[in-house]
Amino acid sequence: MKIREAHIEDAEKIAIVHVDSWKTTYKDIISESHLSNLSVENRMKSWLWTFENLNVHEKIFVAEDRAGKIVGFSSGGRSRNDEFKHDGELYAIYLLKDYQRLGLGKMLFNSVVESLKDNGYSSMMLWVLKDNPSLEFYKAQGGQIIGQKGITIGGNNLVELAIGWDRK
Numbered sequence: 001m002k003i004r005e006a007h008i009e010d011a012e013k014i015a016i017v018h019v020d021s022w023k024t025t026y027k028d029i030i031s032e033s034h035l036s037n038l039s040v041e042n043r044m045k046s047w048l049w050t051f052e053n054l055n056v057h058e059k060i061f062v063a064e065d066r067a068g069k070i071v072g073f074s075s076g077g078r079s080r081n082d083e084f085k086h087d088g089e090l091y092a093i094y095l096l097k098d099y100q101r102l103g104l105g106k107m108l109f110n111s112v113v114e115s116l117k118d119n120g121y122s123s124m125m126l127w128v129l130k131d132n133p134s135l136e137f138y139k140a141q142g143g144q145i146i147g148q149k150g151i152t153i154g155g156n157n158l159v160e161l162a163i164g165w166d167r168k
Contacts (some may be wrong), residue, residue: 001060002063006062008048008051012040026129030154030158060074061074061075061111072156073093074093074108074109075091076112077089087122088116109141123166128160142165143164144163144165145163146164
């Protein structure tokens with residue numbers, strides 16, 4: 001298993017992981033009709049746009065299994081949230097279900113943390129759905145709840161929590 005910086009050629013494989021992990025992670029949280037309408041094609045277009053429009057210090061990492069298959073990804077950069085003091089943000093982190101609880105999530109998380117540190121950021125935050133089982137993972141990494149907001153996804157009214165780390 002290894003973590004590496006992602007390239008635009010990885011967009012389709014990242015999109016596959018993104019869609020598959022949404023369908024398993026959010027199965028009982030977001031409506032089935034919304035999840036069943038997610039498409040790799042649309043997600044790939046979004047990832048291609050992201051790669052072509054990366055801002056300074058934004059990085060995308062992928063986790064590969066021993067055969068070189070992309071099984072997870074993470075991304076982060078400058079915080080997009082003015083309401084918090086944290087200057088860095090973990091934008092996304094997803095792993096295929098079969099590859100969870102093997103240490104890859106922590107490796108993907110730390111890749112973003114180290115990238116932020118290397119670029120002079122001193123703290124980090126992220127948004128996570130309150131009902132997301134990964135919330136416990138973020139708490140185990142030392143994250144503290146620093147805020148919350150309502151969000152609507154697929155007709156579901158949900159609560160999203162802001163998790164923060166000082167001096168990561």
